[in-house]
Amino acid sequence: MKRRWWSTSNVDVGKLPELTSGTAFLPGLMLTAGAVADLVRGEMSLPWLGGAGLLAFVALYVTVAYRAFDPSRRANRIKLGLLAAHAAVTYPLALGYGGNWIQLFIPLALVCGAVLRGQHLVVALTVLGGSAGLISGERDHDPLAAMINGYGTFISGLVTAAILGLAATAAELRRTREELARSAVDRERLRFARDLHDLLGHSMSVIVVKAEAVRRLMERNPAQAAVQASDIETVGRQALTEIREAVSGYRESNLATELDRARSALSTAGVTQDVQLSGPPLDPETEAVLGWVLREAATNIIRHSNATHVEIVMVHSQQQVRLEITDNGTNQPSSRPAGTPDAPGNGLKGLAERLAEAGGSLVAQVGPQGGFQVIAELPKPM
Incomplete structure (x- = not known):
């Protein structure tokens, strides 16, 4: 008989797919839909370069997302290197094409929220949010769009980190509760x-x-x-x-x-x-x-x-x-x-x-x- 995923019996919150697997981040790729639409319509210069850049962006996004939740592949240097490569692909695409391509900063912020913590996360999100707002204002000359892109980038990474932090705390509390229950049984x-x-x-x-x-x-x-x-x-x-x-x-x-x-x-x-x-x-x-x-x-x-x-x-x-x-x-x-x-x-x-x-x-x-x-x-x- 299959166990229901919401059962509280013998379930480790830290192992729920929505919270500890890169699969949960795949919906973030929907934010590339605007860039894909631009490629399909051909309303951009050098579409082959944009397509290659978008493929690289998607590949790096998926790699970072899954590596962030793989305990055997979470070396700091590798994670930071992949994030740097991800940013190196995102900035040229956003600067070169503007418009829908600026929304690529939001998926980048999502994986930053999954990988980074503390001051490093705040600094990274501030830089990404500020960059998205500045590039949007410079390219599109729309203050409202600039504010939405900047704020959306910053808050997306922040919320992601908060949710994952709460999930880790819940998992630790679950393990602690199970250990206390075992100790109580042993004492009895x-x-x-x-x-x-x-x-x-x-x-x-x-x-x-x-x-x-x-x-x-x-x-x-x-x-x-x-x-x-x-x-x-x-x-x-x-x-x-x-x-x-x-x-x-x-x-x-x-x-x-x-x-x-x-x-x-x-x-x-x-x-x-x-x-x-x-x-x-x-x-x-x-x-x-x-x-x-x-x-x-x-x-x-x-x-x-x-x-x-x-x-x-x-x-x-x-x-x-x-x-x-x-x-x-x-x-x-x-x-x-x-x-x-x-x-x-x-x-x-x-x-x-x-x-x-x-x-x-x-x-x-x-x-x-x-x-x-x-x-x-x-x-x-x-």
């Missing part, structure tokens, strides 16, 4: 991948731990094993709900809820907790980010640390809130397979990105007494 893809990792990593770790508990308790304590199996079902259903919410973009982590989940998962894994949370209530954005930190830290402790105890401490200062999570595990950061400074994984790397976006920072390091420590700091909202 990264956000979703990060959320999915954090959601599934924690939930799967809890399910694995509880499944191990079910296996251990199945023979000696079936009732407790049934409780753990029920927890697995609950965690699985909650994980499905969270994934749906993440896909919809509505889920925000809650620190109190994440703390309850973390304590339950850590207890099931045989990890005792010392929780010390102080200070006033947090704003929703800060609480959401710290909830992600707590979730990821608890997941890493269960999966990698071999820890038996963890301390969770949150303190406030005038400028910031600080969350510290420290375990007594035997694995050091360099030996942990994911989310560590020495072997960065998706978990803590994603958390660092979240905190950076919120103006905070994340530190993952060896704890004061060994083990592993995660420190998250966020500025308090003004």
